[in-house]
Amino acid sequence: MTPPQRRRRKPEEQPPPEPVTSDGGKQGEEKNPERLYILTGAADGTGRAPIDLVTLIVASADPPPTATPEQSALLRLCRAPLSVAEISAYLSLPFSVVTVLLTDLLAAELVQARAPVVRQAVPDRSLLEAVIHGLQKL
Numbered sequence: 001m002t003p004p005q006r007r008r009r010k011p012e013e014q015p016p017p018e019p020v021t022s023d024g025g026k027q028g029e030e031k032n033p034e035r036l037y038i039l040t041g042a043a044d045g046t047g048r049a050p051i052d053l054v055t056l057i058v059a060s061a062d063p064p065p066t067a068t069p070e071q072s073a074l075l076r077l078c079r080a081p082l083s084v085a086e087i088s089a090y091l092s093l094p095f096s097v098v099t100v101l102l103t104d105l106l107a108a109e110l111v112q113a114r115a116p117v118v119r120q121a122v123p124d125r126s127l128l129e130a131v132i133h134g135l136q137k138l
Contacts, residue, residue, distance in 0.1 A: 051084055051099050051102055051103075051113060052084070053083065053084055053085040053095065054083050054084070054085065054116045055083065055084050055113050055114070055115065055116065056081040056082065056083055056113070056114040056115070056116055057078045057081065057082055057083070057084060057087060057102060057111050057112070057113055057114075058078055058079075058080075058081045058111065058112050058114065059075045059076075059077075059078040059079055059110065059111050060109065060110060060111060060112050061075070061109075061110045062075065063075040063076065063110075064110070067110075070091065070093070070101055071101055071104070071105060071110075073091060074087060074091065074098075074101055074102070074105065074111075075105070075110060075111070077090055077091070078111060081114065083116070084098055084099070084102065087102075
């Protein structure tokens with residue numbers, strides 16, 4: 001006589017859990033606009049610095065004790081030059097919020113804004129020929 005075989009129960013199909021973002025919300029949900037307003041204060045947008053996505057930001061000082069958590073995080077990130085687009089991605093904040101935070105930090109002289117380094121695609125041919133001729137005469 002053979003022993004009875006155990007049958008395994010099939011687990012009920014459950015939907016996979018929804019991914020959770022770093023700020024505790026579900027992925028795909030809209031961020032709370034009231035929270036973003038609180039982060040930026042009562043900024044009306046009239047005094048914003050002329051910053052675009054490729055402007056490089058470098059911290060020139062450590063975060064002061066009066067800095068908000070977002071400003072402190074931004075200052076810690078910018079010890080090495082970072083573009084505004086990278087800062088926005090690392091902090092998971094919209095570009096407009098980051099520009100308001102940066103405007104406050106620029107006014108307090110805690111960060112410096114630099115134009116991105118633009119490299120020429122092709123050097124001037126006449127300059128290269130002059131350098132070659134000068135080297136050949138040596």
